[in-house]
Amino acid sequence: MTPKLAVFKLASCDGCQLTLLDCEDELLTLAGKVDIAHFLEASSAVGPGPYDLTLVEGSVTTAADAERIRRIRAESKHLVTIGACATAGGIQALRNFADVAEFRSVVYARPDYIDTLATSTPVSAHVDVDFELRGCPIDRGQLLEVITAFLAGRKPQIPDHSVCFACKQRGTVCVTVAHGTPCLGPVTHAGCGAICPAYGRGCYGCFGPAGTVNLPALIPLLRRDGMDDRDTERFLRTFNATAFAKEAGS
Ligand code: SF4
Numbered sequence: 304m305t306p307k308l309a310v311f312k313l314a315s316c317d318g319c320q321l322t323l324l325d326c327e328d329e330l331l332t333l334a335g336k337v338d339i340a341h342f343l344e345a346s347s348a349v350g351p352g353p354y355d356l357t358l359v360e361g362s363v364t365t366a367a368d369a370e371r372i373r374r375i376r377a378e379s380k381h382l383v384t385i386g387a388c389a390t391a392g393g394i395q396a397l398r399n400f401a402d403v404a405e406f407r408s409v410v411y412a413r414p415d416y417i418d419t420l421a422t423s424t425p426v427s428a429h430v431d432v433d434f435e436l437r438g439c440p441i442d443r444g445q446l447l448e449v450i451t452a453f454l455a456g457r458k459p460q461i462p463d464h465s466v467c468f469a470c471k472q473r474g475t476v477c478v479t480v481a482h483g484t485p486c487l488g489p490v491t492h493a494g495c496g497a498i499c500p501a502y503g504r505g506c507y508g509c510f511g512p513a514g515t516v517n518l519p520a521l522i523p524l525l526r527r528d529g530m531d532d533r534d535t536e537r538f539l540r541t542f543n544a545t546a547f548a549k550e551a552g553s
């Protein structure tokens with residue numbers, strides 16, 4: 304029987320779902336191998352579960368989504384979360400370090416219309432997840448590997464080394480060593496191809512923490528390159544704020 308693929312969205316910008324649509328040539332091949340039963344970004348046709356492989360984009364920010372992800376899990380044989388929102392809470396998790404009621408009152412003309420939890424949390428905080436694919440947005444090659452692996456019944460081959468590794472592979476001069484530019488590459492999960500250092504910028508940590516992270520060893524380098532406590536905190540609090548906070552023990 305043709306395996307059923309479903310794609311669901313929680314709180315997110317849709318960028319990771321667009322990565323799937325961006326697969327273009329491979330998508331046609333994929334469409335011939337699976338029944339894309341639920342993917343509202345691509346089609347309004349909705350097929351019922353159970354699904355063999357479900358991809359989930361976005362974080363849990365409402366009580367309704369906390370309930371919805373439990374229903375999605377119940378009808379999914381394998382559930383894979385895609386992107387920084389789904390794997391770490393996303394940039395919307397900045398509320399976790401602040402007062403969400405204050406944000407609501409200053410951002411919205413009618414705060415009473417806004418129904419939100421005080422935190423933005425990854426899907427894994429609510430249900431079991433079979434694999435987490437990192438990135439903001441995810442990398443199309445890694446996405447195809449994950450889908451192919453689950454359809455073939457094997458473990459996805461996604462290396463969890465740091466961006467430094469990728470930087471060396473492409474022969475980029477280290478921006479920290481050569482120019483004293485702050486860079487999160489030593490603690491960030493590879494997947495982007497080290498694109499920022501290749502253009503002379505430090506890594507911003509879009510893919511979240513690498514498999515083995517030594518954040519305390521990086522802090523003195525950031526200090527040396529001119530970052531104070533506040534700068535460092537802001538540097539680490541972007542797309543994967545909660546994941547880096549966990550590594551920092553804060
Ligand atoms: S991880 Fe980034 S690209 Fe993906 S949905 Fe969230 S904000 Fe958008």
Ligand code: SF4
Pocket residue numbers: 466467468470471475476477478479480486487488489497500505506
């Ligand atoms: S530029 Fe950044 S990612 Fe590249 S080797 Fe230097 S510290 Fe690592």
